[in-house]
Amino acid sequence: MRSLPLSRVYQLLEPGPVVLLTTALQGRANIMTMSWHMMVEFEPPLVACVVSNANHSFRALRKTGECVIAVPAARLAPKVVQVGNCSGRDIDKFAAFGLTPVAAERVASPLVTECFANLECKVTDTRLVNQYNLFLLEVLKAWSDPAQKRPKTIHHQGYGRFVVDGATIRLKSSMP
């Protein structure tokens, strides 16, 4: 994993890929699948996300105020769906699905080795958590896997239907 400039984080999340979110509570790591996230600020990168209070990860995120957002390439789609269809209450999802946690630098939540990008985050605003389960996160440190250059990602359309990234187009734009 190579350090990624924080100024480039938005380019990973703005296209709306399905991501994984890891937490760690009392020494036990967990991982969930998430599609409800968006960018809020470029740099330092702020990200909003919704983690349902029905998810096992909710409590860890709330208690520790830390997580990692990991971005999986399309080839990981079957594992991403499996992660999303069970609970860390019942099993160790890293072991069950062959995902490799590795220590992060700024947070206790682990990075996911198989993902092409990992973002270490701390919760910075909880005003909308009680009503909407909506967390504001600041990305403290970002990593990318130099062996996976801009892989295709997946986007959820509901009930296990995903669209995979297709062609890339470039249009003249003055916007970042």
Add this chain to the structure above:
Amino acid sequence: MRSLPLSRVYQLLEPGPVVLLTTALQGRANIMTMSWHMMVEFEPPLVACVVSNANHSFRALRKTGECVIAVPAARLAPKVVQVGNCSGRDIDKFAAFGLTPVAAERVASPLVTECFANLECKVTDTRLVNQYNLFLLEVLKAWSDPAQKRPKTIHHQGYGRFVVDGATIRLKSSMP
């Protein structure tokens, strides 16, 4: 335009497409391009979005508490970028780029005829507007164009680079 069940709105926004946002202030409609949005609740559908206070639309959204989110197919990408690269302060973007506003049912902001889905929204929470320009919207009414069935959408990766929807895959999942 055909009425779309509110329960299906998340399937449009969760994949992270670039969208258009229309507003109307004192009889004058405006339109902007937006990629910073996410689902917050299934039904009634809640959506979070960031509209910079540097954008001309910010004032209209704040003052009227209404907008329309319109989802453009990939073929509209050149227009979507043009809309994003100028301001309603200076020009009538509908006229300039050949987009056709049509009256909505529940809000004063217009639908965009060329888009395959249109979501009429009202602002329901402004607690994070001052600090982050982050609005919470409730979708009151949704429309889809029966002539455009699940067209490919575009996802912004920064500086005019977009990824277009590619193949669709289906994986066994119990999640909506």
